[in-house]
Amino acid sequence: MEIDEITIASDVDVMKARQKGRELAVLIGISGSDLTLMATAISEISRNIVQYAGRGEMKFRQVTKGGRRGLMIIARDFGPGIADIAQAMQDGFSTSRGMGLGLPGARRLMDDFEIHSELGKGTTVSMVKWER
Amino acid sequence: MEVPILKQGDILIASIQGALTDTDLLRMQEKLVCRVRDYRSKGVVIDVTVLDVMDSFAARTLRSIAIMTRLLGAKVVIAGIQPDIALSMVQLGLALEGAMTSLDLEDGIAMLNSAARKQGLCQYGN
Numbered sequence: 001m002e003i004d005e006i007t008i009a010s011d012v013d014v015m016k017a018r019q020k021g022r023e024l025a026v027l028i029g030i031s032g033s034d035l036t037l038m039a040t041a042i043s044e045i046s047r048n049i050v051q052y053a054g055r056g057e058m059k060f061r062q063v064t065k066g067g068r069r070g071l072m073i074i075a076r077d078f079g080p081g082i083a084d085i086a087q088a089m090q091d092g093f094s095t096s097r098g099m100g101l102g103l104p105g106a107r108r109l110m111d112d113f114e115i116h117s118e119l120g121k122g123t124t125v126s127m128v129k130w131e132r
Numbered sequence: 133m134e135v136p137i138l139k140q141g142d143i144l145i146a147s148i149q150g151a152l153t154d155t156d157l158l159r160m161q162e163k164l165v166c167r168v169r170d171y172r173s174k175g176v177v178i179d180v181t182v183l184d185v186m187d188s189f190a191a192r193t194l195r196s197i198a199i200m201t202r203l204l205g206a207k208v209v210i211a212g213i214q215p216d217i218a219l220s221m222v223q224l225g226l227a228l229e230g231a232m233t234s235l236d237l238e239d240g241i242a243m244l245n246s247a248a249r250k251q252g253l254c255q256y257g258n
Contacts, residue, residue, distance in 0.1 A: 011154035018185055019151065036184065036216035040224060043187035047154070091225055101188045105224035 001062045008046045008075070009055040017046040017058050024060050025071045029131040038071070038129040041106040045075045045125050048102050052095075053079020053122065063128060070111070070130040078122040085117055135160040137167055142174040143244055145237070148182055157193040164197055168206050175244035176201055179237045181212030191226040198231035207232065207247060211240035 003024055006017055018039040025035055042058070049056035056077030063072045082088045091104045103125075107113040112128040133156055138145045144167055146160060164176060178194065180186070198208040209232045213221075221227075234240040 015151055015153050022184070033216040033219050036214075037220050037223060039185045040187050040220040043185055043189075044224070047187070047189060101225050105188065108223045108225075109220060 002059060003062055004060040006058050007055065008049045008058055008077075010050060011047075014043055014046045014050060018042040021060065021071065021073060024062075025129060028062055028069050028071050030071060030129055031132075034129055034132065037109040038073075041109040041127060041129075042073060044102040044106045044109075045073070045127070048123075049075060049077045049079070053077035056122075065130070068130050070128045072126060072128045075125045076122065077124075081119040081121055081123055082115075082117040083119060085115060089115070135163075137163055139167070139171055139173070140241070142172075142248065143241060144168065144171065144173045144176045145241075146176065146178045147237075148178070148180055150182060151184070152190070154189050154193075157190055161193055161197050161200075165200050165204070168201050168204050173206050174248055175207045175209070177209045177211050177234075177237060177240040177244065179211045179240070180217075181214070181236065183214075183217065186213070186217045186221055186226070188224060188226060191221065191224075191228060195228055195230055198228065202230060207244060209234050209240035209243050211235070211237045 004020060006020060008017060021042045022035050022039045025038055046058060056075060059074040061072040063070045087093050089104050091101060110127040111130050114126045117123040133150045133152060135146050135148050146164055168176060194210055201208050210228055211234045213233060232243060234243050
């Protein structure tokens, strides 16, 4: 069930995205340090959108698996795409001046993480944090 | 949200009041480096107690501030990192090389004052 969607186009949106994610996660029943881990992952992924694609969108969905509820975050952009995903998922790899921790870091911070990218078409990241 | 910077003797205190955008962080960096020079400050405490997220950009900015102010002869203490933030920083692979850290603002100020005293004693000793 989709519960919210926001446009990501600036650093203010990056801040709004992580606040929105935290707000929605609390409603779903996610708590404690999981909220901080998830908000940090949202921050990294939405900043990637602003930095590499200029703009994109972030959708929030409530999902269920085996009686547990979770918050799924789908971040989508129509930017240049990632040439080598395996490389982009390695710690310390960056094509900009960043630290190269965004994608691999977000994967570690979330419970589920998937990334799809096509050169010249864009990138979609889906990630989930489950209630404990 | 603007970060107020207070002067207390030889020390500057940057007191973060709420959520910050990347632009806010860069503004704080610029302001702090200018103030350290203008006031000839010996130390800076950045109070991050209220931050509910420390992502790679925030950590990189804090690290840059620590390095820049050290080049100007001042020490930096990052005060008040919350346990959840510490956990997320470790998962993300972030460290704050170059900066000292303290549990809260009070400890941060004490840390800088005791560092200043030690330096004073060394000078007498020589």
